[in-house]
Amino acid sequence: MQKLETMLARIQQILDQDPPRAEAAQRCQASARTLAQRFPLVHRSVTAGGPRLSEILAARKLIAKAACTAREVDCGIERVVYFFLGCGAFPEGVVAFLANAAILETNPATYTPFDTGSLEKHTCLREVDASWNGPEKDAFLANYLGFGNEAVPFASEYVAAHFDRPSDYVRRQQRSEPDFPVYHGLVSTSGDRRAWSIEIQLHDDLGLEARHLEAIILGEPDLLADIPDELMESVVVAETEGSITATIHRIIAPEPIV
């Protein structure tokens, strides 16, 4: 697992080789920092094979499951609840939980500037001749895995280094790329944003208490009936199930931030 200084040094190395990009990063650094400070952790739920909303609410927690890949287990991640930081990069599920990033201060967690699951078969390296098999993927994950409590400071520098307008990190479409090539060199084979969106791996259950939640976004108003009284004021009802991602992005970055 890598410390923040090591993670940021790699970004700085890329910026040092590209002065116009470094200038662009410098220009939006302050606004990227402000934006990242309000990034929530976004977990889309009620997907195929996952628990139903009524089950989640009965347990009053998002229950950590076994990590998706052995590669993560090898990095010390045994149980996990997956989130994306500051964006709705996972496109499925009729409910989205937006948790306060402050939970990263007190809960064991890690982060990566990509979807760990996508290493398996949905991504490759931009450098076409590079070998990309099990050992290389294992090393890649170990090299880009950071401590969860450092995810937000990392995000502000990462966003500044990759976007002309920081809010574009939040608002980019499912199939999209940053304005500048991703510093780690991973690209999605289908152009999916999960190859560059920051994933948080929370290593424990997350209790669904109002103090942890910025919002619960429902794709259907009839799901209101399932919401317990004490969580009702966290609820946002999206216009349609298809607009959950847009609703997430509206909450995080209602206006473009330059």
Next chain:
Amino acid sequence: MNNALPVLDATIIGAMTPPDSKAPFNRASVVVKSADGRIIQVRAYTTEGKVEGPSIGEDDWRVLVATEQAVALPGPASLVSGAALWVLRPNLARRERALQDLRAGGVLLHEHLTGSGDAWLCLVDESRDAASSLRDRWCREAVNGGKMLARAGQWPRAQAEAEVAQAVSRGLDPEVLALLVLTYEGCGRDLRAKGILTMAGRSRGEDFARQVRDCLVLLRHELSAPVGAVLAPLRLRPAAAWKRTARDVADRGNTQALQGLSSERTAA
């Protein structure tokens, strides 16, 4: 990712709704299968006679049904443009009559099926105006029923009617939400009542939240007036119509209600 299929090539195999729910009514998008085996969750019907929506793998569909996130029909049903599944649950007031309404309105595509927990699964053609009209009528009846029960101080029953109104309502409706708030307060569920008001603003913006609060003031006034008193009807209205409604109330000498509206506006 979205995919498309011609309506004529597809049959309905199920819908995206859990077999049971606390809600008395659910509206669910149907899941269709093409002759070549592709499965799509219908998000939209196009004017070119196609359905659009995210594709679902055969295995994923089985998992969705097995984990009770979707219901499968016992056999495939023919698809028409506008088809959706309406689930009438046992806690839906006037459920038998609602089913008769669907039949009489000519919007029921097939005879209903009985699902888990005695839910009635009704494939409905939402492209017909009658389908929307029926939901609006059921909503109106539930609102009126809820108000009548609230006036009589029968708060749990009033709350049940308000929840029916919310479930059958096509989207968030300020008057329905106001009735929910009032009945939750009546049942001593102040936290939920407050939560509904917050949810309204967060979901549709401050103008919408103001409409809910205005409706609440008018509703309180209406319910506090003597039985048989002639009052301005409580109607859903756009924010721009607020002044006119306030004037109507004032013209009838309902100064208390007007003061309530004014203070709400000031607070907002």
